[in-house]
Amino acid sequence: xxxxxxxxxxxxxxxxxxxxxxxxxxxxxxxxxxxxxxxxxxxxxxxxxxxxxxxxxxxxxxxxxxxxxxxxxxxxxxxxxxxxxxxxxxxxxxxxxxxxxxxxxxxxxxxxxxxxxxxxxxxxxxxxxxxxxxxxxxxxxxxxxxxxxxxxxxxxxxxxxxxxxxxxxxxxxxxxxxxxxxxxxxxxxxxxxxxxxxxxxxxxxxxxxxxxxxxxxxxx
Ligand code: AP5
Numbered sequence: 001x002x003x004x005x006x007x008x009x010x011x012x013x014x015x016x017x018x019x020x021x022x023x024x025x026x027x028x029x030x031x032x033x034x035x036x037x038x039x040x041x042x043x044x045x046x047x048x049x050x051x052x053x054x055x056x057x058x059x060x061x062x063x064x065x066x067x068x069x070x071x072x073x074x075x076x077x078x079x080x081x082x083x084x085x086x087x088x089x090x091x092x093x094x095x096x097x098x099x100x101x102x103x104x105x106x107x108x109x110x111x112x113x114x115x116x117x118x119x120x121x122x123x124x125x126x127x128x129x130x131x132x133x134x135x136x137x138x139x140x141x142x143x144x145x146x147x148x149x150x151x152x153x154x155x156x157x158x159x160x161x162x163x164x165x166x167x168x169x170x171x172x173x174x175x176x177x178x179x180x181x182x183x184x185x186x187x188x189x190x191x192x193x194x195x196x197x198x199x200x201x202x203x204x205x206x207x208x209x210x211x212x213x214x215x216x217x218x219x220x
Contacts, residue, residue: 001104002081003097004219005088007184008114010173011121011128012199013206015137017114018085020207025220027083028076034085034135035068036060057164057172059180062092070100078104089181094188110217111188112210114199118174125165132158143203 004027006014015031022029036054039047046068050060069087073080088094101107116124127140133156138145145152149159164173188194197209214220 001078001101001106002219003084003101003106003108004082004214005084005108005111005188006086006114007111007181007188007194008199009116009118009121009177010170011125012114012116013124013203014085014114016143016203017112017206017210018083019137020203021083021210021214024211025083025214026081028072028080029083029085030069030072030087031085032060032065032068032087032089035072039068054164055169057169057176059089059176062090062096065089065093066096069097073100088184091183091187094184108188108191108193109219110213111184111194112213113185113188113194113196114206115196116199120200121174122167122170125170126167128162128165129159130162131156132160 004021006018008014015034018029018031021027036047036050040051040054041047046064050064053060065087069084073082076082084097088097098107124139124142127142129138129140130136131138131151131154134151134154136151136153137143138151138159145159150157151159164170185194195213197206197213199206211220
């Protein structure tokens, strides 16, 4: 079992980088935000419980998050290589993940921290659009689909704005990141696994940097 983590504020580009890693490696993508949105869409009890927290930009309780992460890891088994995106987000989640990995004789191999200035984040999130059918992520100016309103990947014609991508909720999510998640930067720095990447550059540049990092660490 191997584990790579993508860390960074909302809108730092974690999901966009994860898409590239997923396409080019055999890592199993575990994006807790996507899993929660799927649970809401399917009207599963866990999704209904998580919805109110997500709508106001707060974190979903650790117990619910660990439930979905543990379920997914149990499905994929001990030989999988995991790419965690948006998880862990609290010290409690980080310690519980360490425990799970330790039970499999391993630990976090690499944490990629994407660093993006606040003004850029707000511009990115207010302009983000997501394909309702396949989940592909676009930006109305930075990364538009080839044909306006049509998903490049699946040709779906419903590119929607996430309900938590309003300016007021984005501000709240950034506050929550500073209060509850940013301390993980020092936690992983002290373990010697943190790599800092400048996220405010074109997507292709970040992909090149990530590729070089995975090669350097023999993680792909
Ligand atoms: P989640 O879905 O994880 O949202 P987030 O962390 O807020 O991150 P985002 O998805 O908003 O941004 P991203 O960094 O993936 O950026 P993206 O690549 O899309 O979580 C949502 C909610 O679920 C949370 O608020 C919480 O309630 C709950 N939750 C989830 N996990 C949890 C956990 N572990 N514990 C507790 N609660 C949890 O890019 C953003 C935009 O920028 C896009 O439009 C994209 O096209 C554009 N873009 C990306 N890269 C570039 C680039 N290089 N240049 C220009 N534009 C770019």
